[in-house]
Amino acid sequence: MQQPAAGRRLKKPNRTWVRPFHDGTGPLYLQIAQQVRDAVDDGVLRAGDRLPPQRDLAQLMGVDLTTVTRAYSELRQADLLDAQGAGGTFIAMAAGNSARSSVDLSMNIPPLLGSTAFAQGMEQGFAHLGAQLGQGELMSYHVGAGSRDDRAAAAQWLAPMLGRVPAERVIVCPGAQTALCAVMLACTQPGDLIAAEQLTYPGLLAAARVLQRGVLPIAMDAEGMLPDALEAACQQRVPALLYLVPTIQNPTTATLSAGRREALLAIARRHGITVVEDDPYWLLAGDAPPPLAAASSAQAPVYYVSTLSKCLAPGLRTAYLVVPAGAPMEPLLDALRSIALMPAQSMVAVASQWIRSGEAADMVRRFQQELRQRQQIAAKILPRPYQAHPAGLHVWLPLPGRLDQYRLIQTAQSQELGIASSDAFSTEEQPGNAIRLSLGGAVDQTSLSAALTRLTEIISEAPETRSPAIV
Incomplete structure (x- = not known):
């Protein structure tokens, strides 16, 4: 059994850091945790210092035991506390080395x-990956839309958003930005206009600038892009592409209602505009209307982009591009080959394993719960x-x-x-x-x-x- 650091058992609990609570500065358990952080930053608490037992601190601060338990748990997750069972709870030895952290x-x-939960998921994913490394497949070239297994995993990921998706209509891409650039290259020409919300994803603006496409700003309200504003813009010049982030829009957080989605699709169909639906937050929202791509068959062609960067991890560099029925795949594959040749197959394999095992769905639920609390x-x-x-x-x-x-x-x-x-x-x-x-x-x-x-x-x-x- 590991023994506490030398001298710990002789130390009395340090209570000098305790301060009164302040109204309007967050939940009490977070205020307690922040007091500990500040005390470490200021040198009042040092590595190895013992904190009061939870019941004693609850009585001292005038809160219930659960509040202190949550505060200590928060600090343990941040690796600031070292619990030694009956021996007490101490400031972690590494904590004293950190200055006030940047955020x-x-x-x-x-x-x-x-x-810890995310680290365990990574370990499981890489353990599965290690079993495949001996076959050599992962370290070879994988040019094309993706392997059959990875596209099947993509279809499983997309099912909550789009229902049944034919795997042969899915392209595995090295991130949403690459997918967006591929659609722009395949479906537009230099000098064409791309209609977008007047406040929009910076990656679109960067891609349009590099690829010499213009961006046509369309007015918004609290619900997102205004159909009347899009129609008015089309009367002046019809854009080649309509770019939308319809759910928890970046940056305004607006979410298009079902009615407005239908109205925008109808305008796109009437003017022959191709739609790119960038939908990274749909799974997190939990209450969004169906994506435009789910109802696009009778309206306008919609290229649907679903990245794993926002719901799982950006380091996976994996996104799925769903090509509308009847649209050719080869121009998109040519564009992708010219941009990045292929995704990192090792990361795609981890993503596919997470999806098949249910770990991805569990992560989304954990992230969603955490974001609601934040x-x-x-x-x-x-x-x-x-x-x-x-x-x-x-x-x-x-x-x-x-x-x-x-x-x-x-x-x-x-x-x-x-x-x-x-x-x-x-x-x-x-x-x-x-x-x-x-x-x-x-x-x-x-x-x-x-x-x-x-x-x-x-x-x-x-x-x-x-x-x-x-x-």
Whole structure:
């Protein structure tokens, strides 16, 4: 049996870090966890220091035992605590070496990528992968739409969104960005227009710029793209492609209703516009209408893109492109070969194993539950109004007119806090005054609570933007 570090049993619990609670700064268990973090950062608690027993701390802080248990559990998940059973709970030996951590809320990544459960899933996936390495197949070229087994796994992944998907209509791609570029190359020409929400995925804007396609901004409201605005734009010039993120739109979190999806499809059909439906968040939402591709047979051709980056892990570099019935596959495969030749087959194999074993579905459920809790934390801390979905990866926070988003972002960066500005998503010269916050970027809920509290303080203390005097 492993013995505690030398001297631990002689130490009395350190209670000097305990502070009063503050209203409006998140759940009590997260406040307790943050107090411990702050005490470690400030040197009040050091590696090897013993914390009070949970019952004693609950009595000292005036909370119930469950609250303290949740706080200690949160800290253990962050590897800040070392429990020694009856010997007590101690600050982990590695904790004293860390300064105040930076939190990057600028990238939309799933939560819990460093969790024990995720690590176990990775171990299982790579164990299965190891059994195949001796055959040599994984390390060879895999040019084409994907193996039969991987496309069958893709069809299984897509079933909740689209129902039964013929595996022969699926192309396994090295990420959604590659799939999007392939569709643009196969279905448009240089100089063509791509209609998109006026605030949209930065990857689309980058691809359009590199491939010399124009982007036609279409006005939105709280529900997403406005059909009347799309129709009006088509009266001036019909775009070759319509790009949509219909569920938990990036960055505004808007979700198109079933009626609006039908209206946009009808306009696309009437004007002969090909649709690209980029749908990374549908499984997380849990309440979204069926994708446009599920009802597109009688409307317009819809290329459906489903990435694993937002619901599982971006490191898998795996996405599935569903080609509409009747559309040729070869132009897409030619485009993919010219961009990336093929996905990393080892990562595709891990993804397929997760899907077949049910591990992928379990991960989605865990991430969804975690994101709901993180959204609840954000709701208690962030200033109103802002836009969010109860299980979304991000929130969209419009800033008061008095604030300069660029100065705000610089201040946040100086305090080790990364956020995304509205101009990264804008298809227009005037991007508006807002920021996107990605809740999955924090390593745990305690870090997220601290980061959002820090950001709220920065916003409240930010100086007003003054117009120059004109005479």
